[in-house]
Amino acid sequence: MDGAISLGVGEPDFVTPWAIRDAAVRSIKRGLTQYTGNRGLPELRKNICRYLDSRFGISADPDHTIVTVGASEAIDLTLRAICDEGDEILVPEPCYVSYAPTVSLAGGTPVAVKCVADNDFALTPQLLESAITPKTKALILAYPNNPTGAIMTEKQLRDIVPVILKHDLLVISDEIYAELTYTGKHVSIASFDDMRGRTVLINGFSKAFAMTGWRVGFVCAPDEIDDAMFKIHQYGIMCAPRVSQHAANAALAEGLRDGFAIVEEMVEEYARRGRFLANAFNSMGLKCFQPKGAFYVFPSVASLGMTGEQFANGLLQSQKVAVVPGSAFGTAGEYHVRCSYATSMAQLSEAIDRIAVFINNTK
Numbered sequence: 122m123d124g125a126i127s128l129g130v131g132e133p134d135f136v137t138p139w140a141i142r143d144a145a146v147r148s149i150k151r152g153l154t155q156y157t158g159n160r161g162l163p164e165l166r167k168n169i170c171r172y173l174d175s176r177f178g179i180s181a182d183p184d185h186t187i188v189t190v191g192a193s194e195a196i197d198l199t200l201r202a203i204c205d206e207g208d209e210i211l212v213p214e215p216c217y218v219s220y221a222p223t224v225s226l227a228g229g230t231p232v233a234v235k236c237v238a239d240n241d242f243a244l245t246p247q248l249l250e251s252a253i254t255p256k257t258k259a260l261i262l263a264y265p266n267n268p269t270g271a272i273m274t275e276k277q278l279r280d281i282v283p284v285i286l287k288h289d290l291l292v293i294s295d296e297i298y299a300e301l302t303y304t305g306k307h308v309s310i311a312s313f314d315d316m317r318g319r320t321v322l323i324n325g326f327s328k329a330f331a332m333t334g335w336r337v338g339f340v341c342a343p344d345e346i347d348d349a350m351f352k353i354h355q356y357g358i359m360c361a362p363r364v365s366q367h368a369a370n371a372a373l374a375e376g377l378r379d380g381f382a383i384v385e386e387m388v389e390e391y392a393r394r395g396r397f398l399a400n401a402f403n404s405m406g407l408k409c410f411q412p413k414g415a416f417y418v419f420p421s422v423a424s425l426g427m428t429g430e431q432f433a434n435g436l437l438q439s440q441k442v443a444v445v446p447g448s449a450f451g452t453a454g455e456y457h458v459r460c461s462y463a464t465s466m467a468q469l470s471e472a473i474d475r476i477a478v479f480i481n482n483t484k
Contacts, residue, residue, distance in 0.1 A: 125441040126472045128460040131267060131417065133331040137368070138383050141330060144371030145364050153367065157360045159351065161188025161339070165366050168373040169339050175377065177299065178312045179322065181341040187354055188339050188361045188369075192297045192325040194354070195340035197223055199293050199321050202349035204229035208258040210293075213244045214451030215419065217267050217295070221451075232257070235453040238410050238421070242271035249284045259291040262310060265298035268450045268459035269419045270395065270412025275308040282316060291346075292320045297338070298415040300329035300384050303392040307414070311341075318343050328415075329384050330372045337365040391416045394462040394469060401473045405480055416463045419447065423456040425483055433458050439482070440475035 160166060166183035173179040189195040196219065200210070204227040212220045213234045221231035234252045236242045249260070264273045285292060292310055299307040311320040325338025342350055376384065395412040402409035402420040409420035422432040429447035436442050447454025462469055 122437070122441055125437070125443055126464075126468055126475070127443040128462070128464065128469075128472055129443045129445050130463075131415075131461050132333050132463055133328060133387070133416070134464050135331040135387055137331050137335070138372075138375075140375050141332065141368045141372045145368040148364055148367035153363060155363065157188075157363050157366060159355045159360055160184075160186065161361055162363075162366045162370060165370040165373070166339075168370055168377065169341075171377060172373050173322070173324075173341070176381075177307060177309045179309055179341075180317065181322070185344060185347045186339055186341050187347070187351060188337065188366055189325075189354065190338070190358055190361050191327060191336045192295060192323050192338035193219065194358060195323040195325070195338050196220070196293070196295060197227070198340065198350040198353050199323070199342065199346070200224055200227035200229060201353050202346055203227075203259060203291060205258075207256060209254060209256040211249070211252050211257060211260040211290075212451075213248075213261070213263070215242070215266070215268050215447060215454040215457070216261070216263055216450055218449050220261055220263070229258070230256070233451055233453070235451070236271075237453070238269075238408070241413075242266060242269040242410065243273050243277050244281060245277075246281050246284050249281050253284070253288050253290075257288060257290060259293055260285065261293045261295065263295040265302055265307070265414025267298065267415055268417045268445070268447070268454065268457075269410060270415050270417050271410065272302060272304065272307070272413045278308060278310045279313070282310070282313060285319070286315065290319070292316065293323065294320055295323045297323070297325050298328050299324060300381070301388055301391060301416060302414040303388065303395070304413045321346060326369050326372055329387075330369075331387070332365075332368065332372070335362075335365040335368055337361050337369045391462065394466060397466070398460060398462050398469060398473070405477055407480070416461055418460050418462065419454070419457050420460070421457050425480065427483075428455055429458045435483070436476065436479050440479045442472045442475050442479075
């Protein structure tokens with residue numbers, strides 16, 4: 122649609138930093154274009170473990186780390202490795218659109234756990250306990266969260282640990298937005314002593330390093346799960362693209378040297394944009410949670426008497442602004458829309474002006 126502004130796609134508007142691109146170019150010039158080992162480049166896996174330890178206090182083993190085709194492959198590997206037919210996997214909502222379908226494709230049964238704005242979209246022990254049945258095998262945790270921008274604090278994570286231990290659950294922790302946290306350091310449930318042996322940690326390079334198109338991520342899992350995941354990865358993928366692995370290694374090597382300065386610059390800009398959008402929506406009467414991570418806001422449009430789908434369709438047709446209906450992220454999002462602020466402030470300002478016109482015209 123000519124003249125449309127998209128707040129739809131969750132993709133950084135920054136270009137992959139030059140040092141990372143240069144490392145990829147140099148690897149190609151050197152003729153490093155063959156397969157790597159199935160787990161990925163040894164140096165990259167060592168740097169992944171150094172990174173996890175230095176940034177998040179997580180102890181991981183390079184020999185039980187798999188470099189994957191983005192965090193998406195890591196999620197699929199994990200679910201295919203653990204799911205027997207009918208196993209229930211808890212999926213806190215609103216959540217990333219692929220979790221429930223991937224659970225189903227693996228033969229499991231996704232069970233939604235509805236988190237609410239009144240509790241900052243965090244998962245509580247009460248919500249978790251109420252969703253568990255004898256068939257429950259694992260819990261997917263995804264904070265900072267897409268689509269809400271919510272995080273879980275160290276205390277909130279610790280509060281759910283007794284429930285996890287009581288029911289002997291596995292945790293699949295998707296931390297792709299870990300670096301994009303605005304309120305202090307990200308805390309991983311995998312950093313807790315009693316959780317490391319029952320947590321599959323998933324992360325990648327797409328969001329923090331503006332490397333979406335490179336398709337490179339990683340997963341660190343407990344030994345017995347890692348073995349099964351590795352077999353599936355060997356047969357289904359063989360290895361992640363070598364040029365992307367060299368680029369990812371450069372991203373970590375550079376970051377470990379300079380304290381991830383480039384990432385910090387991006388985070389500061391995302392935080393500024395998030396404040397702008399949340400304040401704008403709240404001032405227009407659309408209740409909006411102030412994002413604490415990732416790069417999305419998730420305003421409620423219930424006050425307009427519309428579903429998120431009605432709002433999104435009407436806004437696109439009348440004002441040429443694209444947002445995502447909240448129902449895409451689970452039934453908990455039916456009266457919300459997701460807006461990505463991974464775009465320029467100029468675009469965001471123009472989009473807000475158009476949204477204000479749309480809202481005024483609906484009253």
